[in-house]
């Protein structure tokens with residue numbers, strides 16, 4: 001617990017003086033006031049993260065944690081759990097285009113982002129692979145409908161594993177970190193965590209995930225409701241252990257370490273959002289390091305962002321996970337930062353106002 005408490009203690013608010021200077025600078029740049037829309041507020045938030053009104057984010061990295069879920073046996077997904085380990089091998093496969101044949105690999109190649117892959121606890125033992133980070137402590141969580149998904153020790157081990165992977169990505173040169181995930185059934189734990197932390201009814205935060213039909217959706221809502229009735233847990237670490245998943249714990253650790261190192265957390269979809277809610281409950285200042293990528297089609301995502309008070313950058317109807325939406329946001333973040341760094345002020349350019 002000591003290591004985790006120390007990690008949380010390293011998270012401090014963004015640099016308010018840099019935010020102030022960036023706000024002033026944005027107002028002096030050669031454009032009609034407000035004409036860069038949301039890029040302006042994004043650039044100012046980036047200034048706060050990096051502590052300078054000339055933020056220069058360089059490397060993007062997507063850290064995909066994969067885990068399986070005991071609750072999948074309740075029939076809450078449109079796909080079988082065997083997909084999870086198979087997709088991990090897909091993230092690692094050699095293809096003519098380069099490493100990885102999944103959506104996140106293809107998208108990451110287009111923006112020059114490196115993909116890191118973690119086995120956070122999938123159902124099958126995976127072969128050693130130079131690009132696979134083997135961090136599993138158990139092959140899949142327990143069924144959260146009837147018992148705690150994880151022990152507190154397991155949850156903590158995965159949080160610290162996620163933090164270690166973020167540390168490695170940052171050491172490798174990344175300052176825009178995209179936590180991502182893969183795990184058949186994981187929109188169920190994400191819904192339970194979100195319902196408990198936001199005090200919302202299961203029906204408000206439970207969506208179709210991989211695409212369940214109406215009957216399965218009604219059953220999924222009932223499973224979420226049963227889990228919430230089973231345990232009164234409200235503290236973030238208890239909520240994580242009772243209702244979460246190994247990849248959610250790992251993403252929480254990635255977020256804590258990234259915020260502690262004052263880098264950007266690019267927030268992808270609903271499952272990532274559940275980790276972010278745990279993160280801001282543990283360390284409220286983490287919010288200032290969160291940059292939601294796209295509006296996600298999964299029900300409950302909007303409630304997460306409303307609670308965080310953050311606006312996503314685009315709406316492409318994505319509902320994939322893997323950190324795929326987060327990867328697409330990287331060029332927008334770099335563009336926002338470039339306005340502060342590279343645009344001239346009215347005075348510098350001699351443009352009369």
Ligand SMILES: O=C(O)c1ccc[n+]([C@@H]2O[C@H](COP(=O)([O-])O)[C@@H](O)[C@H]2O)c1
Pocket residue numbers: 076077078079181182183184185186187188208209210211212268269270271272296298319320321322
């Ligand atoms: O994060 C999201 O917004 C998201 C929304 C829908 C589906 N997913 C992905 O789909 C899987 C979970 O869906 P399900 O139906 O199995 O709970 C898991 O592998 C996630 O990466 C992810």
Ligand SMILES: Cc1cc2nc[nH]c2cc1C
Pocket residue numbers: 079083087181182183210320321322
């Ligand atoms: C094929 C497949 C790929 C995924 N990537 C993230 N979640 C997924 C779910 C499925 C079913």
